[in-house]
Amino acid sequence: MKIRIKGLEFSYDSIQALKDVTIDIYESEIVAVVGPNGSGKSTLLKCIDKILKPQRGIILINGKDLKDFSQIEIAKTVGYVPQVVKQLFPATVLEVVLMGRRPYLGWKCSKKDLEKVFAVLKLLNIENIAMRDFNELSGGQQQKVLIARALAQEPEVLLLDEPTANLDIKHQLEVMEVIKKIVKEKGITAIVAIHDLNLASRYADRIVMMRSGKVFAAGEPYKVLTPTNIEKVYGVRVKIIEFDGIMHIVPLDFP
């Protein structure tokens, strides 16, 4: 067991975002967290990275309580990939990815750190844009740069907040393939908050479906992404078609 979440509760001021969330996540798998807007996907990710501190419940990573991790220890264990936002100040791709080495750095940045950054850039096939300004890149490239930064942390767990939002279909596939590749090659556990149910079913080993802060269903894609579940959670009727061994969710209408 990589991560065990038990009875997690989190509230923003008066709004309760997570209610009694209990999930087990295994090593080296892709877990997709799906659910409508505001169902608590991002909040869940932020709790796992201790960006937000849950009011109740426990999170164990490798059997150790998250509360006992120092901030630097978490930074070395869990990498967080936020949604792409525009940078206010200029920064090159290399500088952005180098930030991922922050948990390991003293004041000086060694040759070894730079080598690690170059290795990550190469792994994601973005070494050719290393010296470009982050803001000048396309959305897909920016997303890969942010994944690269998280990988430079050498984490065991990668949290991705809607990594395919605002990307065209080619880049959506590319980004998901990259996640699949690093999970396979590096044995990383990836937890992906995602809206696209088709991408989720295609790439995730398991799916956690959330509704208003609670886990509605969890398990293998074909068990969770059923027409009944989707209708209950999203209020949309769908048809599931299997084509070439891949399941496709076709939205029909409102019930």
Added chain:
Amino acid sequence: MMDTTLSQVKREYERYIGRKLLFVIFTSTLIIVVSGISATLGSYPISVSEVYSIILKCLVSNPESTKESIVWNLRVPRILLAIIAGAGLASSGAMTQGILRNPLATPYTLGISSAAGLGAAIAIILSKGIFVGKYIIIGNAFLFSLIPTFVILALARFKGATPETMILAGIAMMYIFSAITTILMYFAEPEAVKSAYFWMIGDLGKSSWEIIPMIFMSLLICFALLMWKAWDVNVMMISGDEVAKSLGVSPERERMFIMLVSAFLTASIISFTGTIGFICLVAPHICRIMIGGDYRYLLPASALFGGALLLTCDTIARTILAPVILPVGVVTNCLGGPMFLYLLIKRKKEYW
């Protein structure tokens, strides 16, 4: 194939770092050259060779003649004060922009200057007619200038204020303090109003050997502390608070620390010089356009460039209408403004 691109990138990165170092060396040289020129200029005619022999002589013994005294007790401290003040203002400006993630943020937008102005005005106006010890004005300006910073830090600490709220609170305080200053000036004696007004424009006329070590120590300590935080500011500026946390940085704690150090540095300078504006906004931006945003290089570059800029402006202020000495604040605005606009228009890529 792959590895050739990688080694190309590595070479490119080395050149990129090299350019930054080159800029730092260039600005250092600039300071030395401008100092050398500035020492020879002034209303009292002293030849260039004489100036240098006086400086060399006075390094080991006390000045004796009038000429020696002019060079050593007037020009040299003024040059040093210009460099130190420029460096300090530019460093605190650069750091404030970074931690608040706002290109307009400087210690001034956080209300420091108007608070210092009020402090000085109170000291000047309330002690009218009586001899005003210059240290009363300096001390009062210094104490007042720290008020807005503490208010903002309290807001952040107890109300969880975001950087945006902090800036808005700073601007609100700026208006409050200038309003109180205006009321005070409205009812004060003309002489006191005049000297309070001149204090606020800011100039380096109060330079003397007495104050140099004090300000220099303050710059040295604050700069070292800011430099120590260069990585954390990089992280906060590039990634925002949430990602900063996930990278092991506490944005709230670092922001408080850096604001406190920058405010102290700014206050310790402007309480001697008056409110010399603009350097702390413009110098970091010019350096950012030149060498990019990495604070490990940007901070020292901004400090050096700020020093060079203020020194150049002061040299012009002393000589352009000689024997009249213009307040340096005016020259910084007249020179720095167009320079900044030019760079904004000429810059090749999107900046923010």
